[in-house]
Amino acid sequence: MEKNAWFIMIYQWSNNIISSLGFTTEENYTAVKQGNTGLKYYKNPFDFPEDAMLSLIDDEHLNNAFSSINTKQKTAYTRFEKAAILSAYKALEKTNIDVKSKKVVFILSTTKGNVELLDKKESELYEAERVYLWRSAQLITSFFDNPNEAIIVSNACISGAAAQITALRLLQQKIYDFAIVIGADVLSKFIISGFQSFKSLSVDICKPFDKNRCGLNLGEAAATIIYSSIENNRPLLSNNIVLLNGAIANDANHISGPSRTGDGLSIAIEKTLQNTNIQDIALINAHGTATPYNDDMESMAITANQLENIPINSLKGFLGHTLGAAGVLETILSGVALLDNMLLKSNGSENPKTICPLNIVLNNQNSFKTHFLKLLSGFGGCNAAILLKKT
């Protein structure tokens, strides 16, 4: 990529994470670095008739933090909207970006938005249109008085990477100066019961890539990355993360199960790594949901690309599978760790065993390499890879 004359660097100007582990990137990174998980056992969460291991955003904390920034709007916002707006607000707060400019676009990555409003018990406060993703997106952009219609990416669990790839393309073409990529999903009876019906939930903290892995944990989060092609006036001029490339490919195999061969993910990785020196890659931050099939599929795609010796981790054992937020949240944490010369341990991975052996990060370790690869796969047979580096 860097050999092309037209190549324009896309910088991370700012970021934020709202999750069970805190409401800033720093709080989240510190907790994960110390090995703290945000996953907890909940009794009948959201009126779901069973118990579940989840990572939830604290309601009281969210409401208080949101009230302190919402000084003018009278709208009643949903949890999803509050988390998304708060995350974008906190990312913007660290910058001098004029969010009212035509050159700033919001890109929203979510799988289910306000889907809990389909439950009549939940919907009384809100107008019928609030279940539509575009309506939430309108409320987010109007909160910030941004004049552009938001771009809404809803591509199952790869949405967070797909949204960053969209940002990359728009910024490289100079259509916008800034792209504010928000990945957000909150949990509900709707989502938890669905994953439970698939028998894909683990009652304990999930074990990515482990021989005893038996399912995933769900999590909720809102995470924001602000990307820009502008080099000057960046808040962190000397230490920064650049988004280099990304690709999406379909398995064309099954709508709800990962490909048994890893073909789609393998194609996405291959396209993303064109012209990259593999020796520069510090880390593969995998999807690593801890379902038996997903982790095996990833091991095959990684091995097919001869990347099996590169250290690999999954962050699902800290924050669960945060759906449309996962790609944004995990990209931020992996980037911050790399700037700290740190590879974060893959929480829950104790005795790694996948069809193709991988080099799992079992304890935090140092690395002074520059690049990392983020992988995601999802229902509908979609797979994504993105490549970032520190400058």
Place this chain on the structure above:
Amino acid sequence: MNINIASYCRLTNHKLEVNDIDIQIQKTEASSLNDIYRHLNLSYPKFFKMDNLSKAGFLASELLLKNIIIDKETPKKDMAIVLMNRSASLDNDRTYQTTIQYENNFFPSPSVFVYTLSNIVNGEIAIRNKIMGESSFYISENFSPEKIYSAVMNTFSDPNINQVICGWVDYEFNECDVLLLLIRKENQEKIPFNVNNIYHLYT
């Protein structure tokens, strides 16, 4: 190199049009999507497991690609699917909600839940035709030729992609609203892919 509209299919409750030809369907039952399936003499039993959104997108793709994709088995890495709609998967989400609404009648179904994602329709079209390029789904309040055009041109920024199935695939409250286009990079000059032509085929 030209970027052309190689084929199109418009499917609504009242109209089925493929490359300027109106297709008349004999309506026999409540679901006109099932009628179209029978009219096309397809043999693809998975169709009946799909939700309405996937059925609508799948049928339009079968008509769009008829005489174009003959070999459905060979992997097509140069082909992408880029779709957009207003209501995501809300039509099927409402169906799923009825399975979890009442405590004394709580029976969440995995076969319904799997269709609670809008991009499953991409997956169904990809599986049927072994399409392994990019797969994307965007949401927009209204049909927007500009957004479709821009998303497709972004997809062509990957030099390995030569053809894109794109368009608007919406199904909600028994209203079907689909326009699928096959966009190809070609040497010949045909119907050019541009905002006006997308709009013209929709209306």
